[in-house]
Every structure is written in structure tokens, then in C-alpha cells.
Amino acid sequence: MDKAQIGVYGLGTMGSALALNMAEHGVDVAVSNREADWIAPFLDEAGPLAARIQGHSDLAGFVGALRAPRVILFMIPSGAPMDAMIEMVTPMLSPGDTIIDGGNADFHATRRRAAALAAQDLHFVGMGVSGGEAGARHGPSMMVGGSDHSWAQLRDILRTIAADYQGDPCVAHLGPDGAGHFVKTVHNGIEYADMQVIAEVYGLLRHGAARSPEDIGALFTRWNTGPLRSYLVEITGRALGFNDPATGHPMVDVIKDSAGQKGTGRWTVIEAVRLGQSASMIDAAVGARSWSSEKTTRLEAQRILGGARLALDLGEDTLAQAFLAARILSYAQGFRILDAASQEYDWKLNHARIAEIWRAGCIIRSALLDDISEAFSAELPEGQLILAPAMAARLAQSVPALRQVVAAAVSGGHAVPAMSAAIGWYDTMRQGQGTANIIQAQRDVFGHHGFERLGEEGKHHGPWWD
Ligand code: 6PG
16 A cells, blocks of 8 residues: 555544545545454445555554654643653654644644744644544534645645635644644634623523423524524534423423533633633633532522522514624624734734634634634734724724623623623723723722823822821
């Protein structure tokens, strides 16, 4: 058999789907896996595609089966397993070879690994892959970091397997070292916020208007034909339409209201704070998941504090507009963090291109991203999406509904942490005169920290101690 163009190590859900996607697009692939007994069943399931796939049970054979300079995609758990793998594989590599980590990894670790490998003339690529199993198999969105050398090696293979948006493959080289993994982390942060806003809208309809899951599902499905069109709205609409085969009840009614999280949402919030930013909607979404897992406490609190929620009479159009405003604001927060990181790490991220490669294949794909990519094609101060004329106009139209929904929800005792965070941030950002002058006065009174006077450079103190 000829040498393979790329190696895929790790035949879990995502690794096997990517290997099959490559084979289907005419790429010769070598595969391997820590548990060697996964390889034969994988090749069996590959059917005719197995003609383009070579399985290797030992690492040296796998590496030896690759064309030089080699490209190896690792789809293994992030963290310590990746470091162990790098230690094992690097002695088998030659200068110019590229290792790719296709998992959701902490971009700080990616930067560290890229620097360590560069010292040996090896290349390390952190690549965010979005779209779940179906995306990996039939067209993911891929956010690629690393060197130009690696991108030249990878480009053609990735373009052929990527999701396609009107002829444009949803993959791009976004910057060096950790840029790809960072953009994927923020993608996931936005994913968290969007999912939370959807859950809040569902809650207002279910608990505030006593509508059935099926009925709410039908509404989401209708919304999916308009400006709210997105993968997450589509799957929510579908999921709400299913009944539990065991009980006959709506499926969502038998699912425990405690959400899991693997950590990328949390990383987004941590990095935002480190960068002197705040992703308040993403923070609200991460918090809501954490609080959701405190089911016992919530049940006890309902008994002690009372869990009453008032009936709400919010029109469907008002809810749709509120949802749209919240979605724009969550993307805006996400892009603001990307901009801050780009400046901090000198990545020169191209916001328009990021929005473009999110238009298909990934979990947050939505109709809005086309408009966002256009908005970023013009220069925007500090990456502030809310200042783009097209977005400002949409916000002017939709924010009154967000205000109305949040006010009604809060008055009625319904929890809407992400939508509340959205309006709080929007109102903060649209006011040239805020309230931080009082914070500065307090800091000066208790700690002599000093403040700037309006229109005057330099540090000043107040007359408090005279
Ligand atoms: C994607 C997703 C994916 C993520 C899962 C689970 O873009 O395909 O973001 O990478 O791992 O959605 O994430 P949580 O367990 O954190 O919800």
C-alpha cells in the first residue's frame, strides 16, 4: 500500500468520523488507536471506504506509514494524555512533521506544546473541530492554529472535508500557536450562551404560558425559517416534538434538569476575565449549568423560599425579537473576547473570516453569522459588533422586546440569567456617562488610589481628607 497522506490517531466518535470523511473524499489515511482491538471493527464498518484506510496497531508502524513531511491528527482526550502522546511520538518524527490536536484543548497548553516542539523543528497545530459526530463525518467547521508550514501541509485535506457554505469551505488558518483552540473555546462559550437563551425562552413558554413541549417545538421550528434560523433552534424544535417511548410523556419532561459541562464555557469566562473583559452572558450560562446540578438544594429552596412563577402574557413575536437581541449580544461578547486575545497574543484574528467559517458545520451556525461576517468586513472599533451599523439597527429594533421580556420575567419570578445579563451589558455599553465615577471616589476615599478628572490627564485625589 502507498504511504498515507495523513494519520488519524484515536478512533473514538470524532476520530473515526473524521477518518471516514477523509477517505470518502479520496484522502489516503492511516489510522491507529491506543486500544488496538478497535481498529478491525472500525475498518469493517468503513465498508468500501476501507480501501483508502490502513490500520496500524503499533505507533511506530502507524508513523512509518505516513508520507514525509508527516501530518498526524490526534483525536484523544485533551490534557495529560496529549502530553504523554507527544512524548511517545516525537522520537519517531522528523523535522518538518506536524502533530495536530483536534480536541477541545486549553489554548495555553497548545501554546506551550507548540513552543516545545518548535525547538525540535516539529510543528504543533491546535485545531478546533465543531459539529459533533455528524459534522465530523459529513463536514465540520475547523478552526486551525499553528505555523504557515503546517497550514500548507493541511490546507487541501481540510478544505475537502470541511462543511461547505455556498462554495466556501468552513475552515481557516486563524493564527499561530493557540489561536485555533482559543477561537474554538469562544465558539463553545457562545454555544453555551445561545443554548441558555433558548432554554430561558422555552422556560417562559412552558412555565409562564403553560404551553406544551410539542407546541413550543412547533414554534421553534417556525422560528427556524426566519432570522432566528440556526442549528440549535432546529434541534430544539425537533427534540421538543419527541415522546418518551417508555412513558408516553414528552421526552423533555422526563429528562432531569441538571446540565453537564466539559469545561470550554468555563474557560471562555476565565480567559475573558484574564483579558480584562467580561463575557457576562457566557458566565450566566455557565453558572446556570452549575446551579442546575444543585437539584437537591433547588428542591429544598423551593419548599423553604417558595417557587412561585407568575403567568406571563408575552407574544410570540416579542419573544422572538428578545431572543434575536440576546443572540446578537452573545456573539458580540464572544467577538470582543476574541479581539482582546488577538491583541494580547498578537494573533491578528480575522473576525469576518471567523464568522464565515461558523456559517456551516459548527454547532452555533445561524443565519445571523452571514450578517456578522459582513459587519466585520468593515473596520469596527475594538471588534465591537454592536457598533456595526447593520447590527446597531437590528438591536434598535429588537432590544425593546428584550427589555420587555426580561422585565416581565423578573417581575413574575422566572429565572432569565442570560437575557438579564444581555440587557445589563447592552445598557452599560450604550451609555457614555456611566457610574464608575462613584467607584473611583470610593477607592480614593478608602485607599488613596486616585482618579482621573474628566478632560484632565494624570492622577488626582478628592478633598475627603482635608
Ligand atoms: C462542538 C461542541 C463540542 C462540545 C460539546 C460538549 O462544537 O462540536 O462544542 O465541541 O464538546 O458540545 O460540550 P459541553 O459538554 O461543554 O456542553
